[in-house]
Amino acid sequence: MSRLQVVSGKGGTGKTTVAAALALALATEGKRTLLVEVEGRQGIAQLFETEALPYEERKIAVAPGGGEVYALAIDPELALLDYLQMFYKLGSAGRALKKLGAIDFATTVAPGLRDVLLTGKACEAVRRKDKSGRFAYDYVVMDAPPTGRITRFLNVNDEVAGLAKIGPIHNQAQAVMRVLKSPETAVHLVTLLEEMPVQETADGIAELRSARLPVGRIIVNMVRPEVLDAAELELVRTVPRTAVAQSLSAAGLGGARRGGHAERLVDPLLRQAEEYGERYALEHEQRAVLAELDLPSHELPLLTEGMDLAGLYELAAELREQGMS
Structure with a gap:
């Protein structure tokens, strides 16, 4: 399994739920997983029935076997302060910039900068090691933007590296792309057995492949039981x-x-x-379309009683049984 697991999907397919379940599945048997949110919706906090996540890594769950799931909601402004401190040692000057509104101005005027900061923070967590030389996290799972935006979101550092030919910005962008375009990363797409989500999944896979970003697996969510054959x-x-x-x-x-x-x-x-x-005919037709994409696929059941913390652990167990851990 790649160390950075990116989860995308059309809106309404349950990509945040799948990302959370995958983080639990990967944390089994004593592993440490970081679940990263980049859209500011606090969906992870709601799923794990905890308070809103701050801009810090916080333990939110224990997986079977004693593993731990940490979560981080990345704030672009605070990530920019981290970036300025890392490369320019601004210290209190960086805090003054935030008070003056310069951080908000920078991330608004240059929307691509926001995505650079979000992907850069996630990749930093992937590369981070402790004093003994071990990785801080065994896996990082990113609840990423929807399928229509995912390729541009992940590929933004390539554009930045091309614009900034030298210096720390260029070096940082190249370092991020080395992670995102390597076997360390896998981009999974979540879909439903419906025509529009499946078509968007196919289009997203084509775009990711064209950008030479590593496509992982297709996860079919909310699959209803087959009553009649x-x-x-x-x-x-x-x-x-x-x-x-x-x-x-x-x-x-x-x-x-x-x-x-x-x-x-x-x-x-x-x-x-x-x-x-x-519905049976439609679902079988969409399964055939997904099969033509030539990627490993997994199916998660529709939880008829709704999604709660117990349901999240149930979906994690399904993913483990299907080999996603």
Whole structure:
């Protein structure tokens, strides 16, 4: 497994949930994982049922086997102060810049700078080592921007390195891209078995590959259980209404005579079966599209009772069982 796991996906596919579950899965058996949020939505704090994350690495969960999950919500302004201190030793001058609004001005006027700071902070966590020479974290998982923005977000340092030919900015941008374009990084895309998310996933993979960014795996989220198979659906389409009513009656759901309780259930039941058949066909069609992308894929179930902390651990266990740890 690559040490930097980037999770993207179309809005509404549950990429933040998948990123959190992946961080838990990777932290199993005593590992340390850092879960990084870059969009300022505090979605990670909500999932782990904790208070809003500050701009500092904080332990938020313990994984099976004693592993630990830390989380960090990256603030672009504070990341810029870190950057200025690291390369220019500004100290109190940097704090004065923040008070004057220069930090906000810089990140607003140069939107690309914001992405440089966000990716740079995550890559710093990947490279960081303790005094004994061991990596501070075994894995860093980034809850990244949506699929439509992910390639430009990750590739921004390439653009900066091209604009700044020399100096610390150039060197920093090159160091970040060495991580992002190496086997140390894997970009996973989260999708649903629906036409628009699958198409956006295919487009995102093509863009990532064109930018020579390492594509990881496809994670199909919120997969509903298969109630009927193709043969059973065909039987439903051909079975006479009277046979359905008789079966309902035999099951104790009223008489089969017209106007009886069982008779009244036939049409709603057949409509429901028809709707299920349409969804079944669509999902199998989208699975075929995903298979053509020639990437490893994983499926996570739809949790019918909603997403809570217990559900997050359930999804992490699913990912471990499917080899994502």
